[in-house]
Amino acid sequence: MLLVHRFWEGLVAGTYVGHSEIFQNPTNSWRAGGGFLRGQSAAHLRFLRLVMADGPRAGIDPIDKWQYTEMGGQAGSYYLIYFGREEPTNWVFELPRTKLADGVKFKVEILDTWNGTVTPVADVFVTKKKTDYTFADAAGRSVPLPGRPWIALRIKRLP
Secondary structure (H helix, E strand, O other): OHHHHHHHHHHHOOOOOOOOOOOOOOOOOEEOOEEOOOOOHHHHHHHHHHHHHOOOOOOOEEEEOOOEEEEEEEOOOEEEEEOOOOOOOEEEOEEEOOOOOOOOEEEEEEEEOOOOEEEEEEEEEEEEEOOOOEEEEOOOOEEEOOOOOOEEEEEEEOO
């Protein structure tokens, strides 16, 4: 999972990670130019590719590389938060202020990057200025999380 973890960390940092190995098995090798991946990473990387394909057309950029290193996306419209090895049981809905205003509506999905599942959160979150630097949910709500590693959140602005 360490390889896949690094891909996710790279993605939210605005970096598109690649992987290349040379195996000494000429009938089933992976090289920079392609081949067959072996091990457990291929399925997890396939899920990451699906998440990327469903993401913003402009790609994933760092939202705030100094304060929110776990968050990438397109400020004001799309956020991807990757918790990595952490095992949080709750995430307070709070986003950096860039391109946000009061009353912006968002849907949240919980991504299990290990099992390749997407679980929609039923609530619609509505932004309200919390500090000079952040916007939070107007009702003060948070997102319950499963308390295991390799979890991410996908947050999309509603029209």
